Amino acid sequence: MKRLIEKGLMFGNLIPVVSPVLVDRYNRALERLTGQRTALVDFHVDISGYSPEIGAELGDDLYLNHQGVNRQFILLTTEQKTAPLLNAKFSTSRGILRQFIEANEAQLFALTARDAVAGELVNSVYAMTTPARLLDVGTVTVEADTTDGAVAAADRLGGMIDRFMSEDDAWHDDVLIADMIGLAKDTGDITRNPVGLTAQTYDQRNFWTAHFGGVYLFRDVDAPAAIAMGDADALQGIAKTVIGGAERSAIAQFLKANDLVEPIVEARGIDSAAILRQKMDFIVADVAAGLGEDLTRATRRDLRRLGQRYFDKLPAAWQGLADLARWAEDGGPWPRIDSEHPAYFYTLRARAHPDADLVNMLLAELSPMDVRQLFICHKDAFYAAYMGWPEAKKAYVAEFLSAEYQVDKAGTRDALFGHEAPMEEPAGVGPQPDIIERVGPWGAVRRR
Numbered sequence: 001m002k003r004l005i006e007k008g009l010m011f012g013n014l015i016p017v018v019s020p021v022l023v024d025r026y027n028r029a030l031e032r033l034t035g036q037r038t039a040l041v042d043f044h045v046d047i048s049g050y051s052p053e054i055g056a057e058l059g060d061d062l063y064l065n066h067q068g069v070n071r072q073f074i075l076l077t078t079e080q081k082t083a084p085l086l087n088a089k090f091s092t093s094r095g096i097l098r099q100f101i102e103a104n105e106a107q108l109f110a111l112t113a114r115d116a117v118a119g120e121l122v123n124s125v126y127a128m129t130t131p132a133r134l135l136d137v138g139t140v141t142v143e144a145d146t147t148d149g150a151v152a153a154a155d156r157l158g159g160m161i162d163r164f165m166s167e168d169d170a171w172h173d174d175v176l177i178a179d180m181i182g183l184a185k186d187t188g189d190i191t192r193n194p195v196g197l198t199a200q201t202y203d204q205r206n207f208w209t210a211h212f213g214g215v216y217l218f219r220d221v222d223a224p225a226a227i228a229m230g231d232a233d234a235l236q237g238i239a240k241t242v243i244g245g246a247e248r249s250a251i252a253q254f255l256k257a258n259d260l261v262e263p264i265v266e267a268r269g270i271d272s273a274a275i276l277r278q279k280m281d282f283i284v285a286d287v288a289a290g291l292g293e294d295l296t297r298a299t300r301r302d303l304r305r306l307g308q309r310y311f312d313k314l315p316a317a318w319q320g321l322a323d324l325a326r327w328a329e330d331g332g333p334w335p336r337i338d339s340e341h342p343a344y345f346y347t348l349r350a351r352a353h354p355d356a357d358l359v360n361m362l363l364a365e366l367s368p369m370d371v372r373q374l375f376i377c378h379k380d381a382f383y384a385a386y387m388g389w390p391e392a393k394k395a396y397v398a399e400f401l402s403a404e405y406q407v408d409k410a411g412t413r414d415a416l417f418g419h420e421a422p423m424e425e426p427a428g429v430g431p432q433p434d435i436i437e438r439v440g441p442w443g444a445v446r447r448r
Contacts, residue, residue: 001387003394007402009375010383011052014044015076015083022076025116028147029074030054033118034063047083047097049074061087067127068211069137073097075117075144078108088380091208091358092140096121096200100142104197111146119144123204128211131235134226137207142200206355208362210380214245216362218355221258227251229365251366252339260359261348265328267418273328275416276321279346280307283318283369289393298396317342317369346370349417360417371397372405376413 004010017023020041026049027037036058043053048064048071055061064072068089081101085094101108111117122141125133205220213230217239225241228234232244243250255261265272281300284307289295291313293306307314320343323335337343345366350359357377364370364377374382375397386394405412 001383003398004383004386007398008406009398009401011044011086013083014046014052015080016042016044017051017076018042025147026074026076029116029118032147033072033074033120036063045074045076045080045083046086047080047094047101048072048085049076049080050086052086055087065089069125069128070123071121073119073121073144075101075108075112075119077112078105081105084379089210090137090204091361092202092204093121096140096142096202099202100144100200103200107197115146115148117144117146128209131212131215131238134209134211134215134217134238137204137209140202140204142202144197206358208358214365216358218254218258218358221260221355223254223257225254227254227362245365248344248366249339251362252344255348255359260351260353260355261363262351264347264349265324267349270416270418273325276325276328276347278372279367279370280318280321280325282371283315283321284310285393285396286369287313287315287318289390289396292390293392295392295396297399315342317346317367319343321346352418356417372401372412373416375401375405376416 001010017026023038023041023043026045029049031037038051038054038057040051040053040057043051045051050064052061055063062068064074065087066072071089071093078101081098085097088094108117120143122143123137123139125136128134206218208214208216212235213228215229215235216227218225218227219239223241224239225243226235226239227243227245229245232242232247235242241254243254245251264270264275277300281303284303285295285298287310288303288306291310295302298306307318320335320337320341323332324337324343324347326332327334337347345363346369348363350356350363360373360377364373365381368374368381368385371382371385374385386397389397
């Protein structure tokens with residue numbers, strides 16, 4: 001993991017918190033939400049205000065996400081909207097937080113100039129005790145205020161102003177006038193500079209959750225279903241159709257019935273053969289690393305040479321992609337790649353529709369040797385897989401993503417998926433070097 005952190009592939013684009021003023025504001029918000037404080041004098045935060053350094057310090061990576069539901073957040077600056085969301089338990093959480101920040105950007109900019117804004121993504125579920133609780137996740141409402149309650153105070157003052165302006169005898173109500181003056185000292189003139197935050201409620205109809213081994217729940221489609229990457233039997237009843245992650249034909253039928261995917265070779269405006277060849281290279285790297293090959297600074301030519309050397313050891317997924325690339329490049333015979341073929345999900349991408357990112361996330365999990373798509377679309381699955389790879393593959397993948405993907409994220413995503421994937425953070429500055437030594441389990445937390 002240290003290699004990923006060094007190259008900005010893990011904990012990248014986090015927002016540094018180094019000012020004593022901001023640290024103090026963060027602590028006030030943290031104490032309000034959790035009753036805890038940090039002794040660190042500088043750290044980094046994601047879009048929700050979660051800090052991996054503080055998580056290591058407290059021994060709790062879910063200190064702002066208890067039970068994995070109703071995620072809490074701390075905003076110190078509107079710049080957090082560009083940061084990733086770490087330890088996500090629902091695929092929709094980052095998008096909701098970003099939409100909330102953008103919808104209230106002017107107000108949040110003014111509020112965070114004087115205090116931290118603390119809040120929560122609220123739904124009716126407080127603990128994911130049984131799979132049936134997933135059905136209760138319908139809408140998420142964002143509740144937020146400063147640590148000193150400026151938004152609530154402004155709401156109260158607004159109500160008092162309305163009463164003062166509408167009631168005939170309000171001019172003679174000394175208590176009302178005194179209360180208005182007292183609140184105005186804290187909120188300022190809200191008639192000229194409104195303090196309120198727009199109430200935001202978001203539907204969660206189709207989403208992925210990390211709970212119960214990973215579940216993709218599609219409710220707002222023509223043929224609803226739940227796809228369980230864990231124990232499918234335990235999820236029976238949460239949808240009319242429950243499909244196990246190993247049921248390839250059933251997943252393929254679901255995707256086709258809802259018109260959610262398209263073959264890469266039929267997508268317009270892309271070099272489908274080049275995309276297929278790159279997927280083949282990733283599979284060769286996987287095989288070669290497992291056989292002890294040194295992939296340091298391996299080029300595409302090197303991988304083609306290794307593919308020739310280990311041709312008889314390459315899996316059926318590589319063979320199927322090679323047949324399809326041959327058809328795309330040279331007009332060779334059309335290969336028969338049905339849903340049970342190991343190459344099948346490698347040949348698809350999501351159609352352009354509101355849930356394209358969720359579908360690409362599912363496809364990435366179903367085609368794990370395509371390490372680039374796995375990294376872009378499903379960070380948690382990528383990090384989990386990375387930990388089990390041979391050292392040679394870890395080095396190759398980290399170098400490839402750093403040298404070829406990081407330099408043009410937007411262009412790569414557009415070429416692969418036909419649109420920018422919102423779940424992927426924009427290009428930005430990687431983590432400070434000392435985060436490598438401060439974040440467990442790769443080093444002790446250092447208090448300075």
